[in-house]
Amino acid sequence: MARAAPSLQARLLVALALLLLAAAAIAAWSLESWYRDLGLRAREDVLEAQVIALISSADIGPDGRLLPQNLVEPRLATPGSGLYAEILGARGSWRSPSAVGSGLNLAAQPAAGERRFEHARLADGTRVLGLSLGIRWELADGGTRDFVVRAAASLEPWYREIARVRAWLATGSILLALFLLGGLAFALRFALRPLRRLESEIVDIEAGRREGLGPEWPRELAGVTGNLNALLTGERKRLERYRATLGNLAHSLKTPLAAMRSLLERGQAEPAALAPQLDRMQDIVQHQLKRAVFGGTGATLIDLPVQEPLEQLRGALAKVYADKPVRVALAIAPGTAYPIDPGDFLELAGNLMDNAWKYCRGEIVVRVTPWTSAEWRRPGLAVDVEDDGHGIPPVERQRVLERGVRADESVAGQGIGLSVAREIASAYSGTLEIGDGRLGGARVTLRLPGR
Amino acid sequence: MRLLVLEDEPALRESLVQQFHGAGFTIDQAADGVEGEFAGLEYPVDVAVVDLGLPRRSGLDAIRAWRKAGKSFPVLILTARDSWQEKVSGLDAGADDYVTKPFRFEEVLARVQALLRRSGGWSQPLLRSGGVELDTRSQQVRVDGAPVELTAFEYRLLEYLMLRAGQVISKSELTEKLYEQDFERDSNTIEVFIGRLRRKLDPDGKRQPIETLRGRGYRVARE
Numbered sequence: 097m098a099r100a101a102p103s104l105q106a107r108l109l110v111a112l113a114l115l116l117l118a119a120a121a122i123a124a125w126s127l128e129s130w131y132r133d134l135g136l137r138a139r140e141d142v143l144e145a146q147v148i149a150l151i152s153s154a155d156i157g158p159d160g161r162l163l164p165q166n167l168v169e170p171r172l173a174t175p176g177s178g179l180y181a182e183i184l185g186a187r188g189s190w191r192s193p194s195a196v197g198s199g200l201n202l203a204a205q206p207a208a209g210e211r212r213f214e215h216a217r218l219a220d221g222t223r224v225l226g227l228s229l230g231i232r233w234e235l236a237d238g239g240t241r242d243f244v245v246r247a248a249a250s251l252e253p254w255y256r257e258i259a260r261v262r263a264w265l266a267t268g269s270i271l272l273a274l275f276l277l278g279g280l281a282f283a284l285r286f287a288l289r290p291l292r293r294l295e296s297e298i299v300d301i302e303a304g305r306r307e308g309l310g311p312e313w314p315r316e317l318a319g320v321t322g323n324l325n326a327l328l329t330g331e332r333k334r335l336e337r338y339r340a341t342l343g344n345l346a347h348s349l350k351t352p353l354a355a356m357r358s359l360l361e362r363g364q365a366e367p368a369a370l371a372p373q374l375d376r377m378q379d380i381v382q383h384q385l386k387r388a389v390f391g392g393t394g395a396t397l398i399d400l401p402v403q404e405p406l407e408q409l410r411g412a413l414a415k416v417y418a419d420k421p422v423r424v425a426l427a428i429a430p431g432t433a434y435p436i437d438p439g440d441f442l443e444l445a446g447n448l449m450d451n452a453w454k455y456c457r458g459e460i461v462v463r464v465t466p467w468t469s470a471e472w473r474r475p476g477l478a479v480d481v482e483d484d485g486h487g488i489p490p491v492e493r494q495r496v497l498e499r500g501v502r503a504d505e506s507v508a509g510q511g512i513g514l515s516v517a518r519e520i521a522s523a524y525s526g527t528l529e530i531g532d533g534r535l536g537g538a539r540v541t542l543r544l545p546g547r
Numbered sequence: 548m549r550l551l552v553l554e555d556e557p558a559l560r561e562s563l564v565q566q567f568h569g570a571g572f573t574i575d576q577a578a579d580g581v582e583g584e585f586a587g588l589e590y591p592v593d594v595a596v597v598d599l600g601l602p603r604r605s606g607l608d609a610i611r612a613w614r615k616a617g618k619s620f621p622v623l624i625l626t627a628r629d630s631w632q633e634k635v636s637g638l639d640a641g642a643d644d645y646v647t648k649p650f651r652f653e654e655v656l657a658r659v660q661a662l663l664r665r666s667g668g669w670s671q672p673l674l675r676s677g678g679v680e681l682d683t684r685s686q687q688v689r690v691d692g693a694p695v696e697l698t699a700f701e702y703r704l705l706e707y708l709m710l711r712a713g714q715v716i717s718k719s720e721l722t723e724k725l726y727e728q729d730f731e732r733d734s735n736t737i738e739v740f741i742g743r744l745r746r747k748l749d750p751d752g753k754r755q756p757i758e759t760l761r762g763r764g765y766r767v768a769r770e
Contacts (some may be wrong), residue, residue: 378649385629409631412638416645418665439632446631 104291105284112280113273120269128262135254136225140213143227146247147211150181151231154245160187162233162243167192178250180224185243200248206230208242216248223255224248290314294321301328322547333523345384352376383512399433402464402477405442406449413453422453428464434477434544436524444520447513448481448540456483459535472546476526479542482533493530514540548663548707549724551595552576553583553609554625555602563596566652567659571686571703573725580604587613587620591723594663596655598625599637607640614641621662623655660684667710674709676767677756679748681709690748700725701744704737708757713769715760741765 102110150164157163162183171177172192180195182202191200199219204212204226211229218224226248233241290313300306308328313321352373359369403426410424434441445462452460460483467476488496499515517540518528526544533539550572554560557578564574575590577583580601587595587609595613599606610622621644624637629647637645643665644658660683664672674681680689686702688695697705703725708716718737741757748756758766 375651382629382647382649405635408635408639412631412635415638415643416634418643419661419670439630442631442635446635450631 105281105288108284109277109281113277116273116276120273124262124265124269127265128258131261132258135258139225139249139251139254140227143213143225143247143249144211146179146181146249147227147229147245150183150247151229151245154183156233156235156241160241161185161190162241162245163190178222178253180248182246183243184246185241187241195248200224200226202226202228202246202248204228204246205244208232215251218250223251225251290317307332326547329525330523337519337523341384345380348380348384349377352380397435397437399435400438400441401431401433402441402445402479403428403432405438406445406462406464409442409446409449412446413449417453420453422456422458422460424449424460424462426462426464428462429466432464432466432477435474435547436477436544440520440524444517444542445479445481447517448479448542451513451540452481452483452485452538455485456537457485459484461533461535467543467546469546474546476546477542477544480533480539481542482535482539483537484533484535485537487532487536487538488530496530497528517542548703549573549575549591549593550659551583551586551590551592551597553578553580553586553595553597553601553606555579555598555600559598563652563655567596567656570656571699571706578602580606580609584609584612587618588616591720592618592620593724594620594659594666595622596625596659597622597642599633600627607637610637610641619666621666623658623662625650625655657684663710667712669710674706674712676709676712676770677754679705679709679754679756679767681706688748695747697744697747701740701747704740705744705748708765708767712767715764715766717764720764 146169149168153164153166153168154162155165162185164181164183167173169179171179172181172194175194175196176198177194179192180198180200181192182195182200183190197219200216202214202216204214206212206228208230209232211227214226214228216224216226226246228244228246231243231245233243235241294309294313294317297306297309301308308325309321356365356370356373359365359373406426406428410426414422414424449460449462460481463480463482465478467478469476496514497518499512514528514530521528521542521544524544526542529541529543531539531541548571550567552560552563552567552574553576554563555578560576560578564576568574575586575592577586578601581603583597583601583606584604586592597606597610601609606624610624613620613622622642624634624642624645625648626633626637626645627648634645643662646655646658661672664670664674664683672683674683678691680692681687682689683706686706688697688702688705704721707721707724721737722733741759745757748754756767758768760766
């Protein structure tokens with residue numbers, strides 16, 4: 097046995113799980129980088145403020161160095177506080193007490209008016225963010241001197257915070273993904289339940305526990321289940337018809353066979369005596385075949401536009417009845433179509449029109465209209481065939497429709513057209529009725545239901 | 548009358564050929580669609596009987612080919628399937644009538660005769676011209692109501708002329724249509740038969756039922 101393809105539910109779940117994980121990962125990553133960006137920018141702002149504060153409190157000392165006159169920021173005075181500053185000049189530099197022994201070594205040497213941020217490490221490995229600002233100091237004597245003012249802050253506390261946020265984001269997004277997946281699995285089970293019901297009902301049909309699919313399917317499945325039911329009904333009817341045909345054929349052949357056998361046994365088997373029995377057998381076979389030719393079912397059929405076959409039939413019948421010219425009016429609502437096997441439709445309409453041609457005096461009207469009902473999404477078909485013959489008296493009508501159905505009935509000659517048409521119609525769950533037409537003759541009405 | 552039989556089943560073809568022959572037809576026959584199509588295109592056929600299921604090329608295709616080539620002789624189809632679909636497709640392809648298998652020969656013959664009669668423009672099986680009456684069903688000829696005894700060939704000759712009443716029929720057409728393909732043709736024989744027909748139909752020379760058009764052929768008047 098071939099390995100079964102993964103179930104729809106499994107496919108959907110796997111695909112959705114992958115999608116969700118990817119979405120969660122992307123969301124977490126972008127949140128994190130946004131947070132990191134924001135944090136860095138804030139730290140840069142703090143450094144800038146420190147540098148500005150330093151400059152504003154600074155003045156040239158007697159030795160030519162630029163020195164802060166008082167340290168407003170206590171952290172600069174505390175060694176290892178995490179905030180460091182230095183001022184470099186041509187005549188010497190100044191370093192904040194906090195930086196003593198820290199191994200701070202920022203590399204940037206910006207020109208006056210420039211500023212540069214850089215990442216660096218202290219002697220103990222602490223990661224810092226540094227800002228170097230180049231300034232030009234105006235001296236009292238009108239000259240100028242260039243300095244570089246630097247501030248640096250440890251990033252370690254911030255990195256620890258980022259790590260915490262990262263862990264929190266990862267846990268959160270995984271939890272969210274799991275929750276969504278669980279919800280989806282439940283939703284899928286709920287949504288696919290009709291499919292499982294369909295599967296189990298089909299199993300039941302195969303096992304002979306039920307005849308067709310039950311009612312009340314979701315809209316998306318109603319088409320399929322409706323067609324399946326039509327197919328099943330069609331197949332069942334066809335099977336019944338074949339059984340009946342076979343039975344009728346076998347039974348009706350018995351009589352002429354018996355007659356021939358008795359002729360043979362009596363030694364009277366000359367051709368002249370056998371011929372009538374042969375004729376009878378031939379008639380029987382032809383008759384039963386006629387009843388068995390049609391075979392469409394309503395499920396797998398596509399819409400057949402009815403105009404063309406009706407025109408073909410009119411042309412064909414005009415040839416067959418060349419000695420009997422008849423005016424045939426085809427009144428067909430434009431675009432009328434119905435899902436029926438083309439052969440079955442020709443057989444149906446052919447029998448009706450042939451019948452009308454046979455019994456009319458010179459005029460036939462074929463009227464085709466869609467048959468609509470609120471219950472159907474697609475319309476049915478109504479075909480009226482009227483002629484100007486003598487009509488069929490009400491008492492005869494039922495008999496005409498059932499002619500040749502029973503096996504023991506005489507099958508010689510014709511007249512089974514309408515009964516064959518009725519059988520085809522009923523294979524499509526349709527009906528055939530005989531009434532009075534407006535032309536004075538019979539009106540045969542065929543109705544095939546919509547779906 | 549020259550009839551083309553297209554049937555692949557040998558027993559059936561033979562029986563059709565024999566019985567049509569017996570009914571006074573000149574026969575061409577073919578067992579497959581290709582040969583049959585050729586025969587219909589090349590021989591002076593008056594009517595064809597065509598089985599639809601033929602080897603090599605279907606009967607429908609042969610009929611379509613004839614019609615496309617402008618051949619208008621009537622065609623009777625033999626079909627095993629008694630469904631309107633089959634009949635309609637045959638008639639739509641250009642056939643004129645159908646008979647369902649199995650059939651009785653009388654049925655086929657009657658249909659063929661009706662087709663010939665209609666293709667000659669007669670709507671009744673009784674052909675009349677100048678007091679001469681020919682019944683295509685019983686193959687009887689009467690003049691002013693009195694039966695006239697004709698030989699098989701004389702009957703075929705008269706039937707051919709009367710079916711085409713009003714048309715001028717040349718001697719060569721008559722030899723083609725009334726003699727078998729391999730029969731020695733001599734148009735003088737036709738003159739002899741026409742003479743005998745005239746004596747039988749018109750012993751005292753008053754009616755002149757068959758007109759001679761010198762150098763062109765013969766004509767029976769259309770009423």
